[in-house]
Amino acid sequence: MLIRARKSWEISENETISESLYLNRRQIVAGMGLAGLGLAAGVTPAMAREERELKAFETIKGPYQWDEKITPEPVVAGYNNFYEFGVQKTDPAKNAWRLQPKPWSVEISGHAEKTGVFNYEDLIKPHQLEERIYRFRCVEAWSMVVPWVGVPLRDVIARFNPTSDAKYVAFETLSDKEQMPGLRWPVLDWPYVEGLRMDEAMNPLTMVVVGMFGKELPNQNGAPIRIIVPWKYGYKSIKSIVGIRFTKTQPPTSWNKSAPNEYGFYSNVNPAVAHPRWSQASERVLGGGIFSQFNRVKTLPFNGYAEEVAGLYKGMDLKKYH
Ligand SMILES: Nc1nc2c(c(=O)[nH]1)N[C@H]1C(S)=C(S)[C@@H](COP(=O)(O)O)O[C@H]1N2
Numbered sequence: 001m002l003i004r005a006r007k008s009w010e011i012s013e014n015e016t017i018s019e020s021l022y023l024n025r026r027q028i029v030a031g032m033g034l035a036g037l038g039l040a041a042g043v044t045p046a047m048a049r050e051e052r053e054l055k056a057f058e059t060i061k062g063p064y065q066w067d068e069k070i071t072p073e074p075v076v077a078g079y080n081n082f083y084e085f086g087v088q089k090t091d092p093a094k095n096a097w098r099l100q101p102k103p104w105s106v107e108i109s110g111h112a113e114k115t116g117v118f119n120y121e122d123l124i125k126p127h128q129l130e131e132r133i134y135r136f137r138c139v140e141a142w143s144m145v146v147p148w149v150g151v152p153l154r155d156v157i158a159r160f161n162p163t164s165d166a167k168y169v170a171f172e173t174l175s176d177k178e179q180m181p182g183l184r185w186p187v188l189d190w191p192y193v194e195g196l197r198m199d200e201a202m203n204p205l206t207m208v209v210v211g212m213f214g215k216e217l218p219n220q221n222g223a224p225i226r227i228i229v230p231w232k233y234g235y236k237s238i239k240s241i242v243g244i245r246f247t248k249t250q251p252p253t254s255w256n257k258s259a260p261n262e263y264g265f266y267s268n269v270n271p272a273v274a275h276p277r278w279s280q281a282s283e284r285v286l287g288g289g290i291f292s293q294f295n296r297v298k299t300l301p302f303n304g305y306a307e308e309v310a311g312l313y314k315g316m317d318l319k320k321y322h
């Protein structure tokens with residue numbers, strides 16, 4: 001292996017980080033100015049951000065541990081897609097301080113014996129939390145490796161006793177203009193929605209995630225509760241969930257609604273099926289070093305999880321059901 005005595009993440013992420021640090025400093029200075037003038041202690045963005053200290057979790061090591069270099073935490077927390085906070089990769093880290101992840105509740109509805117509004121604490125039991133290292137592949141052809149903290153989605157679902165009519169699970173993100181400045185732009189049809197077929201949702205790989213790197217999720221990564229589906233393109237991994245609905249028919253999904261020929265319902269990582277505007281055959285590994293524009297690796301079918309999930313799609317034309 002080539003030894004590179006350079007920074008551990010590449011230039012674009014460096015810019016990301018220094019930009020947010022810069023903003024942070026500037027806002028702290030603004031806050032100090034207020035304090036210096038003896039004004040009432042208003043909460044500045046930087047203060048709000050710092051006050052949300054991320055609680056550490058005790059976790060057990062889960063069964064799935066992808067054996068690859070973990071992406072530096074500042075990259076995972078600084079290079080995001082969360083359009084509710086803006087469309088630039090650096091926007092969520094700058095703007096998501098407005099999100100209030102506590103208290104939080106999720107409405108469970110549709111074809112299940114048990115439905116209703118449940119507090120975060122009713123859904124997530126701390127002693128069940130496990131850490132899994134997954135690789136994560138965005139449809140924009142970049143990838144990372146992240147130690148997520150959470151529980152299998154199937155364990156959460158089981159408590160609601162879905163009926164035999166529950167063929168799909170639909171998820172919905174919070175949509176609150178007060179907390180999410182990006183909602184004023186109609187880039188997507190808000191709220192952000194996603195869905196899985198029931199057997200995909202019940203697959204042991206599918207996770208309800210509440211943390212990363214041993215701590216609570218930063219807001220920009222989808223606090224306080226999101227889904228991670230490691231064999232699918234990143235947009236299936238919906239953030240800051242307020243609704244889970246068991247449905248009989250295939251639910252609409254945000255990216256499919258916005259560009260149906262570009263984004264299908266299934267969205268399985270598939271190097272053989274190009275996006276209409278770019279290839280999916282390879283990917284850029286984030287945080288791979290200063291030369292990482294050259295750090296392209298071949299994309300793996302089902303993002304490397306074929307052994308675990310290919311059976312879910314037996315007999316399906318994966319070009320048609322992309
Ligand atoms: N609600 C919501 N969830 C979302 C998105 C979004 O814009 N809004 N972006 C998706 C996309 S395209 C990706 S790649 C991942 C990014 O997750 P990360 O920022 O934690 O890496 O979140 C997904 N979940």
Ligand SMILES: [Mo]
Pocket residue numbers: 081138139140233234235
């Ligand atoms: Mo993505």
